[in-house]
Amino acid sequence: MGFSVGIVGKPSSGKTSFTNAACMTDFKVGSYPFTTIDANVGVTHVRTPCACRDFNVQDNPKNSLCVDGVRLVPIKLIDVAGLVPGAHEGRGKGNQFLDDLRQADVLIHIVDASGSLDSEGQEVAVGSHNPSDDVKFLEDELVEWMLGIVKKDWRRMTGRIRSEGAKLEELLLEKLSGLNITRAHILKALRASELKSEAADKWTDDETREFVKMLQKVAKPIIIAANKIDRPGAEENFKRLQDEFSDYLIVPVTALAEKILKDLDKRGVIKYIPGNDDFEIVQQDNLSKEEITQLEKLKEHILRKYGGTGVQNILNKAVFDFLHMITIYPVHDAHSLTDSDGNVLPDVYLIPEGTTAKEFAGYIHSDLMDSFVHGVDARTKMRISDKHILKDRDVIRIVSAKGQK
Ligand SMILES: Nc1nc2c(ncn2[C@@H]2O[C@H](COP(=O)(O)OP(=O)(O)OP(=O)(O)O)[C@@H](O)[C@H]2O)c(=O)[nH]1
Ligand SMILES: [Mg+2]
Structure with a gap:
């Protein structure tokens, strides 16, 4: 998972x-369209204060990293082929490849904020394309993709509501669990669309689309990266996007600058912590005058102005501010805060806010949920019940009938 x-x-x-x-x-x-065809998968981290500081202990992270009291929690990025308007009718590379996004919890829409590409990714004069159009078409294409999946076998499926008294949410759950869509997502989308689930076999095409639109917003929400913010005209377009899509999370980003800074940091030429709005040149001799001027410009016109390159920022915002995920540390011993090998605060899990102790056990292992007896909160050393709702940075021992963790 x-x-x-x-x-x-x-x-x-x-x-x-x-x-x-x-x-x-x-x-x-x-710089040409469709450089990527098959999905690329990479791993990066979101950053959050580590529980080690709350307990004042030295930790030995296993599934994550801890740097100066900041826990770096791994997340997966899935980079897919480009999507063009009409993809659901087979234009560009179509939309079948979106199946690679089945497991995605959230989508980051990378928009060319410089407005120098048409809707198919062909170069046009800088500023001649309005990025707001991209926001609209991409959402439409995602809805079409999900609609295609939902409507497959729809007549036979909804027929079971009348013939067997089956519930629409259960039928949809069966169909959509492979898309990482939960019962809660489906119920929320049904409520928001105000459609009668008992009459799903009579929904018009527009009604089904309406439901799927809600489902997309709930289960595959989109946040926007106004990328190439380093290019001329991008700032105006970023503001334009913010005006037009005021209820969206939009973050100015320059992927290019982030890569340059990280590469220089890796070589030891500068000291740069991803997400910061600053860096320090440590090996001046390894840079030309020109490069130093470029770096100073980058610091002043991008980092200081926008609070960083936006890459780390948008990932953190996606996970914590937008999806409200929390971090939980399972341990074997609530006193020493260790696993069975003596590692202090070894693992951290990203889970949705509102998760109970028993549900959390299921994130570790489904067996552990089935055999859950109670939990122990390492802060209070008190027992917690199955229904206890966890908080961010909780350190929890799970006691199961099998006596482990
Ligand atoms: N100036 C600037 N150029 C960028 C930035 N990000 C990407 N580019 C350039 O944009 C072009 C396309 O970049 P890719 O990362 O291949 O774009 P993509 O969306 O993966 O493209 P496809 O795989 O073809 O769909 C390349 O020439 C990049 O160098 C940025 O933040 N600033
Ligand atoms: Mg690509």
Whole structure:
């Protein structure tokens, strides 16, 4: 399992550049459309205060990292081929490849904020394309993709509501669980669309689409990266996007700058912590005068102005501010905070806010949920019940009938 982010957008908007910058991978980037055809998968981290500081202990992270009291929690990025308007009718590379996004918890739409690509990713004069159009068409294409899946076998499926008294949410759950869509998502979308689930076999096409639109918003929500913010005209387009889509989370991003800074940091030329709005040049001799000027410009016009390159920022915002995920540390011993090998605070899990102790056990292992007896909160050393709702940075021992964890 684990947390996954889908990286979507039209060709050449910078999806692979974003993925490479975030994951320090080397997938192929190109200035021509459809450089990526098969999905690229990379791993990066979100950053959050570590529980080690609350307990004042030295930790030994296993499934994650801890740097100066900041826990780096791994997440997966899935970078797919470019999507173009009419993809559901087979244009561009079609939309079948979106099946690669089945496991995505959230989608980051990489928009070319410089407005220098048409809707198919072909270069046009800078500023001549309005990125707002991209936001609309991409959402439409995602809805069409999900609609195709929902409507498959629809007549036979909804027929079971009348013939067997089956419930629509159960039928849909069966069909959509492979898309990482839960019962809660389906119920929320049904409520929001105000459609009668008992009469699903009589829904018009527009009604079914309405439901799927809600489902997309709930189960595959989109946040927007206004990428190439380093280019001329991008700032105006970013503001335009913010005005037009005021209820969306939109973050200015430069994937290019993030990659340059991380590469220089890796070589030891600068000291840069991803997400920061600053860096320090430590090996001046390894840079030309020109490069130093460029770096100073980058610091002043991008990092200081926008609070960083946006790559780390948008990932953190997606996970914590937008999806309200929390971090939980399972331990074997609630006193020493260790696993059975003596590692202190070894693992951390990203789980949705509102998760109970018993549900959390299921994230570790389904057996552990079935055999759950009670939990122990390492802060209070008190027992917690199956229904106890966990909070961010809780350190929990799970006591199961099998006596483990
Ligand atoms: N100036 C600038 N250029 C960028 C940025 N991000 C990407 N690019 C450039 O945009 C072009 C396309 O980048 P890719 O990362 O290959 O784009 P993509 O969305 O993966 O494209 P496809 O795989 O073809 O769909 C390349 O020339 C990149 O160098 C950025 O933040 N700033
Ligand atoms: Mg690509």
